[in-house]
Amino acid sequence: MKALRGTLLTLVVAVMLLPVYAMLAVSSASDATDLGGLSFDIAQLGEHVSRLFGNGGFPLYLRNSVILSLGVAVLEVVFSAAAGYALAQLRFPGRSVLFAVVVGTLSLSPIVVLVPMYVIVRELGWINSFQGMIVPFMVSAFGVFLVRQFALSVPRELLLSARVDGAGELRIFLRIGVPLLRPALLTLFLLQFLAQWDNLIWPLVVANDPGLWPLPVGLSQLQTEYDFSIGLVSTAALITAVPPLALMFVLQRYYVAGLTLGGVK
Template sequence: MNARGARIVVNGLLIAAAVFVLFPLLWMLSVSFMQPGEASAFPPPLLPAHATLANYRELFVRAGMGRYLFNSLLIATAITLLSLAFNLSAGYAFAKLHFAGRERLFQILLGALVVPAQVAMIPLFLLMKWLGLVNSYGGVIVPALASVFGIYLVRQYARSIPDELLEAARLDGAGEWTIFLRIVLPLLKPIVVTLAIFTFLASWNDFMWPLIVLSDQAWQTAPVALAGLSREHVQDNELMMAGSVVTILPVLVLFLILQRHYIQGLLLGSVKG
């Protein structure tokens, strides 16, 4: 097979894989515009016979999805911004600052990666209860303020920053915070974007912890509210698909906007340190 034939085969396989991956999402979008009960026909239609926005009106006017989306947006944004501050500071400290027990402490943190998150949920819930943060935004935000994975990612990337650059800044009289804010942070931009996307997506899609710590319906996030809505409208596939669309759309748009920086950060992070 010549080079042109190989390219045709490869591109054909890639297109087929893309269609296979995108088809469920496109069908979900199509069903969200169908009349009630239309998607339950056999075989299920690919396109709505008479497109309608009734499912979205039902979702926002009667089911109150707008409130749940606001909760998700507020929590995910707060977690992203605060965790970036903690992870970037800690990752830089482990990479470039010298203090007693640095390597041993970092090894202990890495060991925590092998502990399943579910194991810590009961003691974490009891801690949030003791702090009075159960059934509040704080109960979801505080446990996510820092992550071992985020610290590790920043540390590995920050190790590539030349020590001579930092020493020169110190000789010029710059303090550690000035060095971190004006020199280190601009150099960490690719990994900052990558970590921000990781954190926002994880926070937005998190289901288990908000379900545990938020008992009041008014505080619930979109994934939890959508699961509750599915129990009330178990046969209403069109309404559920509309709920899935509005839950997925914000993170999908965010990823598409920042995908170039996200991929760049992953590729750079794979060869750093």
């Protein structure tokens, strides 16, 4: 039985890795139209990587994606942590109503609020700017909900003892709340980073300057920039997939804990 499970697991992993190998094979294609077959030429792949980073807009698109994804993810963690903790552990008038409004906004499709967001960004003069791409996503209902549900498991006795010792609410939040919420916050950071790394619609709407385009928008332009070289475009897509995969590998332990466990170990 154990051998059968091992065999099945190996087959599943092989099937899951087959598209990755296919991308590597196509990325090593030698000309603009050759799909590369099943062969893999690391020298040709290295040439494509050198060409992508040597000229053209790919390094700029990569830099913009890093700025956009990290900016949104960090701000999302900061504001959602504060809001979620307050809704879970602090007592103030209208708390239940406010939480109900936050949960209610989860039912809204992002496309529904696209036009209002664009109007607000335009009136603020943030078209063709990083703040126009980052600020509208710096806090989300999902992030507040996730942190709030996680913060409910923080023992009130622990917070009460800190208040008795004379600690203020901000100090309690930073010294006790944030460490206990770390799995949820890292999970939220990872999810928002991945969401913004793949975000195509909003940067395409709010940024008309090619110097601000992130990778999802820039990849669509590479097809014309390099005369539709399948190898080069596939290499660009392959490089694009590396940062989120690496981040997922580093934070996978916290990601699982943030989705399945409570706030206290």
